[in-house]
Amino acid sequence: MQTAEQNASLWPSGVTRDADSFMHRGISAEQLAEQYGTPLYVMDTVDVAERARSFVQSAREAFANTTAHVSFAGKAFLSKEVARIVSEQGMYVDTCTWGEMQIALAAGVPGRRLVLHGNNKTDEEIRLAVEQGFDKIVIDEPGEPDRIARIARSLGKRARVMVRVTVGVHAGGHEYISTAHEDQKFGIALLPAGSAGSVGADSADGVATDASSAADASSAADDVQSTAFFDRVAHGPAVQTLHRVLELGDDLELVGIHSHIGSQIHDADAFIAAAERVMVLRRAFYATDGYVVPEIDLGGGYSVAYVPGDASMDVKATLERIAAAIHEDSARAGLPLPVVSFEPGRWIVAPAGYTLYRVGTVKRVALGEGRSRVYVSVDGGMSDNIRPALYGAEYTAEVVGRGALGGASDGDSDGAGRSSGETVQARIVGAHCESGDIIVHDIELPADIARGDLLAVPVTGAYGRTMASNYNQLLRPAVVAVDDNGSHVMMRRETVEDLLGLDVSE
Ligand SMILES: Cc1ncc(COP(=O)(O)O)c(C=O)c1O
Numbered sequence: 001m002q003t004a005e006q007n008a009s010l011w012p013s014g015v016t017r018d019a020d021s022f023m024h025r026g027i028s029a030e031q032l033a034e035q036y037g038t039p040l041y042v043m044d045t046v047d048v049a050e051r052a053r054s055f056v057q058s059a060r061e062a063f064a065n066t067t068a069h070v071s072f073a074g075k076a077f078l079s080k081e082v083a084r085i086v087s088e089q090g091m092y093v094d095t096c097t098w099g100e101m102q103i104a105l106a107a108g109v110p111g112r113r114l115v116l117h118g119n120n121k122t123d124e125e126i127r128l129a130v131e132q133g134f135d136k137i138v139i140d141e142p143g144e145p146d147r148i149a150r151i152a153r154s155l156g157k158r159a160r161v162m163v164r165v166t167v168g169v170h171a172g173g174h175e176y177i178s179t180a181h182e183d184q185k186f187g188i189a190l191l192p193a194g195s196a197g198s199v200g201a202d203s204a205d206g207v208a209t210d211a212s213s214a215a216d217a218s219s220a221a222d223d224v225q226s227t228a229f230f231d232r233v234a235h236g237p238a239v240q241t242l243h244r245v246l247e248l249g250d251d252l253e254l255v256g257i258h259s260h261i262g263s264q265i266h267d268a269d270a271f272i273a274a275a276e277r278v279m280v281l282r283r284a285f286y287a288t289d290g291y292v293v294p295e296i297d298l299g300g301g302y303s304v305a306y307v308p309g310d311a312s313m314d315v316k317a318t319l320e321r322i323a324a325a326i327h328e329d330s331a332r333a334g335l336p337l338p339v340v341s342f343e344p345g346r347w348i349v350a351p352a353g354y355t356l357y358r359v360g361t362v363k364r365v366a367l368g369e370g371r372s373r374v375y376v377s378v379d380g381g382m383s384d385n386i387r388p389a390l391y392g393a394e395y396t397a398e399v400v401g402r403g404a405l406g407g408a409s410d411g412d413s414d415g416a417g418r419s420s421g422e423t424v425q426a427r428i429v430g431a432h433c434e435s436g437d438i439i440v441h442d443i444e445l446p447a448d449i450a451r452g453d454l455l456a457v458p459v460t461g462a463y464g465r466t467m468a469s470n471y472n473q474l475l476r477p478a479v480v481a482v483d484d485n486g487s488h489v490m491m492r493r494e495t496v497e498d499l500l501g502l503d504v505s506e
């Protein structure tokens with residue numbers, strides 16, 4: 001069942017647009033570009049706070065009979081300012097590397113509100129998490145309980161841990177962001193090797209998916225309630241790892257079971273299927289070890305709309321459905337409700353951000369049979385947004401400023417007759433030495449698009465800056481925050497001095 005908001009807005013709540021203007025809380029796109037330069041990530045921090053508050057509130061309402069925690073997945077976007085904003089709305093922060101831990105700590109988020117993930121954690125990362133009293137360290141492989149216990153013992157502390165389980169629900173916008181099937185690097189299998197029980201759930205958001213239909217998820221969910229499934233779970237690797245954590249109880253406190261099935265998931269059934277499987281594991285572990293796992297964490301993955309007509313996950317409705325499944329299972333088993341936690345990243349920040357680019361070369365390429373395509377080159381590209389190249393992700397763009405730099409284009413357009421209403425079939429490409437450096441594959445743009453025009457690409461608040469690179473030695477763009485007090489630099493633009501500063505050869 002789809003639980004989605006249709007035609008979600010692609011722009012932050014503070015943006016108002018009409019044919020002639022693009023205003024962001026009283027500042028025009030052209031003003032932002034002139035003041036801070038391009039390419040530029042713009043983040044509406046009021047919107048970030050509103051989205052964080054709304055997710056936390058939905059979780060608290062859906063789980064009114066128990067406790068709900070929501071962690072912000074810092075991999076989506078992390079700066080000290082955003083860490084503080086989401087913390088103020090009651091969120092914890094989920095980190096998975098030394099760098100993410102350092103930023104969250106530097107923001108002043110206390111360890112008791114931090115989570116550490118990672119399929120290949122270093123001893124230093126584990127040590128820092130234990131020293132700082134992280135709320136959870138999420139175990140990702142069967143050898144990790146012993147490693148974490150050893151480090152905790154050496155520090156004279158007890159580490160709070162969760163065990164991450166691959167529940168066999170295959171969901172997510174792309175193979176690379178789907179994480180709960182067995183044949184990938186994350187987590188510990190729910191079921192013994194060779195055991196049937198994987199289901200597919202679709203996301204279909206314009207990025208390719210190899211998953212099967214949502215109907216599979218619900219039919220398999222029935223099977224999940226069978227004694228045979230329960231027995232297989234009771235003999236699976238996940239139960240064994242939970243058991244090992246209990247054996248190391250002097251050094252480890254078993255806080256919970258974790259499941260993250262993937263990212264950019266449109267189909268709420270996938271979350272329900274995953275929650276049901278986690279609850280079977282909780283029951284199976286109680287049956288074998290008599291321990292009531294206090295918390296379950298269902299990860300992130302809530303979808304957003306990237307292009308017009310896309311749906312975005314209706315978080316409130318989905319959390320209510322998950323809550324119903326968890327209540328039902330707990331009641332059936334006669335176990336107390338667990339604390340329930342979530343780790344959204346994209347849903348909190350993606351629609352709050354957009355990228356401004358200045359148009360450079362405009363070139364018409366003949367495709368044969370009288371057809372042509374206009375290649376519109378901008379001053380950024382795959383180094384500030386790798387998602388189209390990596391996942392085939394779709395974006396859209398709008399012209400939000402005209403010709404600040406002046407000058408004629410390199411193509412047919414000479415800057416005359418602007419905004420005539422005519423459009424051309426265009427492709428927005430970056431400045432990299434790479435033909436796959438495409439930001440928007442197919443888009444209609446004004447026929448008079450020209451050098452110096454300003455383009456805005458919406459929904460780049462997540463996995464843009466955090467996945468940015470220096471390919472071709474492009475300088476990573478600044479992130480500018482816009483709120484009701486105006487705008488300010490949240491993360492400065494990289495400089496040539498930064499590049500040369502890293503190159504320490506004589
Ligand atoms: C463990 C974990 N939690 C949370 C997230 C956040 O996912 P999303 O940004 O799709 O909400 C991810 C990324 O997929 C993840 O790997």
Ligand SMILES: N[C@@H](CCCC[NH3+])C(=O)O
Pocket residue numbers: 075177263264387462463
């Ligand atoms: N980076 C991915 C998703 C996050 C994967 C994290 N486990 C994206 O841009 O969609």
